[in-house]
Amino acid sequence: MAPADRYRPVRIWLMFVALMVCVMVLVGGATRLTESGLSITEWKPVTGALPPMSDQAWNDEFAKYQQIPQYQQINKGMSLGDFKKIYFWEWLHRLLGRVIGLVFIVPLAVFWWRGNLDRSLAPKLFLLFLLGGLQGAIGWWMVASGLTERTSVAPYRLAVHLTLAFFLFAAILWTALSLKPRNLPVRPAIKAAAWGLLVLSFVQVFLGAIVAGLDAGLSFTTWPLMDGMLIPSAASLSPLEPLWRNLFENPMTAQFVHRMTAYLLLAAAVANLVLTRGTPAFRPSAVLLLTIVIQAVIGVLTLIHVVPLGLALLHQFGALAVIAHAASNVQRFSTQAQVAVPSAVLQRA
Structure with a gap:
């Protein structure tokens, strides 16, 4: 061989x-x-x-x-x-x-x-x-x-x-x-952004599991409004003491934080695409953004249809796809290249 x-x-x-x-x-x-x-x-x-x-x-x-x-x-x-x-x-x-x-x-x-x-x-x-x-x-x-x-x-x-x-x-x-290795030579800011997206994706997975554990997806099944509001009242989001218990035990808080983190992840992916424009990292970053958009759409459909089994599993598969693309990008951008890279390419990246 x-x-x-x-x-x-x-x-x-x-x-x-x-x-x-x-x-x-x-x-x-x-x-x-x-x-x-x-x-x-x-x-x-x-x-x-x-x-x-x-x-x-x-x-x-x-x-x-x-x-x-x-x-x-x-x-x-x-x-x-x-x-x-x-x-x-x-x-x-x-x-x-x-x-x-x-x-x-x-x-x-x-x-x-x-x-x-x-x-x-x-x-x-x-x-x-x-x-x-x-x-x-x-x-x-x-x-x-x-x-x-x-x-x-x-x-x-x-x-x-x-x-x-x-x-x-x-x-x-x-x-x-x-x-x-499928190394792409990029500047440190792009590597840091890739890591940031991966970490945020894992945070969203954790928050989604909290939502699942509380069956919070069965409680507030409208979008973009939640309980008739874009942002529920502070009293509804934080009735439990100490405050951190609301994230684990209050279905409204758990679902609201999961929604807001989804918006943050989407915005971060868009910003990352702008950051990578004109560099070798643009195409994989675009694929990651598209995957996140599709996952968000599936999440909304799962919610408004009151978490049917098929859509819920598709949403979980979408989360796996997001993690796979985010991890792949970090690995691709972070691994040291095994061949010499022309300085002109490094400057463009």
């Missing part, structure tokens, strides 16, 4: 893993939207890979679910058949996590054994594997919050779980892209 193609199998593998993480995020979204996430009340990383295999096993699982507040306060009287439907989504979500772990660690061991990984790359890949394991543990930490005193998971734990999933997706994608 030619030196230039040394990392090609590793890149393909990492891109496939990133795609699997994307699918898992969407299945996780379906699990949340169908209120299925608390249907499995125990964390069994190994034995839990198989679903119940007999009528007695199903009855035992259903009996465990009947002990938690979600069943007692919301789903009391649910049939075993309906329980199997919500169980399926949570089981599939967890199964995908296990499969991704295997798809990651087995090829990683093979690549390491064959010498495809150098000393700088191998630690990064093992760190990604550990990060995936941490994500599974945080997933159980999230589920556990809804098994005793709540009828759903805690919004801030959901936000941590989802944001880390997006971070893992971006980190895997970044690593794959770094193995075949």
Whole structure:
């Protein structure tokens, strides 16, 4: 294999893993939207890979679910058949996590054994594997919050779980892209702007998860007005003390902040496009802006149609697309070029 193609199998593998993480995020979204996430009340990383295999096993699982507040306060009287439907989504979500772990660690061991990984790359890949394991543990930490005193998971734990999933997706994608750099020589201001857009995109993902955790998208379903106003009253946005609790526990505040951050992200992407005009960064910046615009439109449609499953999942996929483009731009603008760049090009950038 030619030196230039040394990392090609590793890149393909990492891109496939990133795609699997994307699918898992969407299945996780379906699990949340169908209120299925608390249907499995125990964390069994190994034995839990198989679903119940007999009528007695199903009855035992259903009996465990009947002990938690979600069943007692919301789903009391649910049939075993309906329980199997919500169980399926949570089981599939967890199964995908296990499969991704295997798809990651087995090829990683093979690549390491064959010498495809150098000393700088191998630690990064093992760190990604550990990060995936941490994500599974945080997933159980999230589920556990809804098994005793709540009828759903805690919004801030959901936000941590989802944001880390997006971070893992971006980190895997970044690593794959770094193995075949597509360097664009740009000045420091453009690099800083790319980083700013990526960080703001992650903030918006976190805020969106808070909205999801509070079911805030079901409460105020008009746009551009919210509860009949462009900006709700301060009393409506901050009734809880201390003030920070409103972001995590007040549906109006959570949705309002999510909306305002979307506007800020859109404005920042437009400003970034102006900044990159006439430079090699203009085209990727334009693609990122277009992705953000499409995501914003999907978000509005999801809201005014009262969060149907299909649109909600499309909105979550749009968030993944925004993170992917933002991370790709940062990697593209920040990595040191491997070839000499004419000074005239650097001056134009």
